[in-house]
Amino acid sequence: DTGVSQDPRHKITKRGQNVTFRCDPISEHNRLYWYRQTLGQGPEFLTYFQNEAQLEKSRLLSDRFSAERPKGSFSTLEIQRTEQGDSAMYLCASSPGVYTYEQYFGPGTRLTVT
């Protein structure tokens, strides 16, 4: 499968715990995005990487959230001290590069905070 992959697909955690998600974009895609989707809503932008540089963060991304893309390939999204309001589907998308708009989504990681 050469599409965007995400791991884990599901995560159940207790409030206050830290969680980390991984995204593997399509090979050679320079742009990588994280979105969050709650039930009945469209995805909401969280953050964006071009290669290894994190170029934009949404105000939705509180200080408890951090994202990295250390070598310009896979990316991780960490949530510290999880809250029940963090329960959502976390989607990763990748895009080929400059002047290319299309974004291809991964299957998402569904986070449930109890």
Added chain:
Amino acid sequence: GENVEQHPSTLSVQEGDSAVIKCTYSDSASNYFPWYKQELGKRPQLIIDIRSNVGEKKDQRIAVTLNKTAKHFSLHITETQPEDSAVYFCAASDSGGSNYKLTFGKGTLLTVNP
């Protein structure tokens, strides 16, 4: 920032009928408008997109139209089939900077009745 409104929120049609979903956007500088199909528990799948220099684009039974003056765009599905049943999201690219992040509508649940 960009704001995308999508209507209707639910749409039920008979197999073989046409379906139309409409979206409006607020940022006149937005220049890329994709449509995604999301089946239950699956990733959003890019089905068609249009750029601001084009008024209409077709791909088999699916077409998208764009009216830049009115800032609205629409998805048209002809000869609907049960497998077209899904949630459809419109989106607009936020032209702030060069990150091409997407702002999504809230989605339309399309049900095609056999």
